[in-house]
Amino acid sequence: MKAVTIPRYGSPDVLEIRDYPNPETGVDEIKIKVKAAGINFADILARKGLYPDAPSAPVVVGYEVAGEVLEAGRDAGDFKPGDRVTALTRFGGYANRVVVKHNQVFPTPDNLSDIEAAAIPVNYLTAWQLVEMSGLTRHDTLLIHNAGGGVGLAVIDLAVKKGARILGTASSAKHDRLRARGLDICIDYRKEDWVQKVLEHTGGKGADVIFDPLGGAYWKKNYQVLRKTGRLGMFGISEVTESALPGVLRFIPMLRKLPFYSPIKLMNDNKGVFGVNVGKLWREQDKVSMWAKEILKGAAEGWVNPHVDAAFTFEEAEEAHRYIENRRNFGKVVLLPDG
Ligand SMILES: NC(=O)c1ccc[n+]([C@@H]2O[C@H](COP(=O)([O-])OP(=O)(O)OC[C@H]3O[C@@H](n4cnc5c(N)ncnc54)[C@H](OP(=O)(O)O)[C@@H]3O)[C@@H](O)[C@H]2O)c1
Known part of the structure; x- marks a missing residue:
């Protein structure tokens, strides 16, 4: 072979x-x-x-x-x-x-x-797990970063099915295609202050649910624009590629931006945070298989695209x-x- x-x-x-x-x-x-x-x-x-x-x-x-x-x-x-x-x-x-x-x-x-x-498999299972763990409903406003990536598009399909309102960050060349797939508000994170934009589009309250694959400076900013009762799901550290440092040294600037979510703070803020890594779910194959079957059924029915x-x-x-x-x-x- x-x-x-x-x-x-x-x-x-x-x-x-x-x-x-x-x-x-x-x-x-x-x-x-x-x-x-x-x-x-x-x-x-x-x-x-x-x-x-x-x-x-x-x-x-x-x-x-x-x-x-x-x-x-x-x-x-x-x-x-x-x-x-x-x-x-x-x-x-x-x-x-x-x-x-x-x-x-x-x-x-x-x-x-x-x-x-x-x-x-990877994009939709990740999206499915994010949606499942966040308990996303039609009453929520969702913010998905990197909306034009593979996971981003999968999240949009599932969020549209749930009936949620969807905000997304992506470079402007992708905005028209994102709107066509169901994104309600596109934010050009390269040219606009996305924190400000999210607050503008949520009456100053922030998003109910945020999914973030970027990490670094995004960790703290996401928490800042998470509405009370909101849920923040983190699933990647793409920002690590931005550093000019060689090899694993690239993780150092990212580690310095690590947020600290103490139980007391989470209780007083009424916020939830969680992580997703489908690559670490090999011992939960029954659950993953169940999700995969639901996703492929969605594809056969036409709402997974x-x-x-x-x-x-x-x-x-x-x-x-x-x-x-x-x-x-x-x-x-x-x-x-x-x-
Ligand atoms: N935890 C998990 O289980 C899991 C599973 C799958 C993926 N992931 C993670 O999720 C992230 C996205 O994966 P994906 O497959 O959806 O990505 P992808 O399809 O390769 O999307 C890449 C897009 O991300 C945007 N982007 C924004 N900041 C970036 C940066 N610093 N470096 C590179 N791209 C950046 C760019 O779009 P613009 O044109 O909008 O800038 C780029 O075109 C990655 O970090 C990946 O490792 C995690």
Whole structure:
């Protein structure tokens, strides 16, 4: 089999295609012929050596694929060769063959292409968990940062379904497309004071629910514009890429901006804070599987609309990573093993 490999940490040009022995299929596992593999921001961080969860280089990253079952172990459920499936992979997704536990594999709805299906697992599971933990309702005003990213678009789908009012930050080139997907108020965080804008659009009270993938200076500002009874969900630290310091030293400026939410303060402020990392939920596979089934049902019903901005071949993996790093993507970017 072949896989796009991070042989050592560095810029996108380190990525290379390598050959590996074909993986064996265990009794409770499914072997998949990958048609499309999703790229996530975490993969970019892993390539730079800034993602502590990833195995050290050389490594094949990738958390999600869509394709066709090649082989199913005897205790691997009802899957059979030829079935179209979408799967979560614990690394190793940037490959033309993957072998995964059967409870990480789900039938692909007929109305989705493989490319669209590969855009679902990470973005929508993250969004689902954020919405679930926040208890978002139609009475809430939600603020989603990085609204034009893959997770941002997934959150918008779920928040529209809930009937919430949605504010989002994104660069202005993405605003028209965000409005078309259901964002009520777009804030250009590069040119506008987003804190001021959120207060303006919430009668000075702040947002009921805030989802933040950026971290750093955003941690304290989010808390500041969180309405009383509000819930703040944190799910990323994209701001770490902004530092010019080398390697893990980049975390130092971020650590200096860490907020402190004491129980007494939270009680007196009537606010809730929580964190989300779907990459740390491998021991909660039953819950994750239940969410994945709900999401794929939503896709079959049409209210989950994965948006793929661009697809690159394995040979173009370097370009794909650059596309994301240059912040050109609106939603998902995928890799195609067979061009
Ligand atoms: N905790 C979890 O389980 C989990 C799961 C998935 C993703 N995440 C995290 O969520 C974040 C977003 O992921 P995603 O897949 O939605 O991202 P994505 O699709 O790659 O979105 C990237 C977009 O983020 C915006 N952005 C704002 N500040 C940025 C910065 N400092 N560096 C890079 N991009 C920045 C840019 O849009 P503009 O044009 O608007 O500037 C950029 O185009 C990442 O931090 C990722 O690690 C966490």
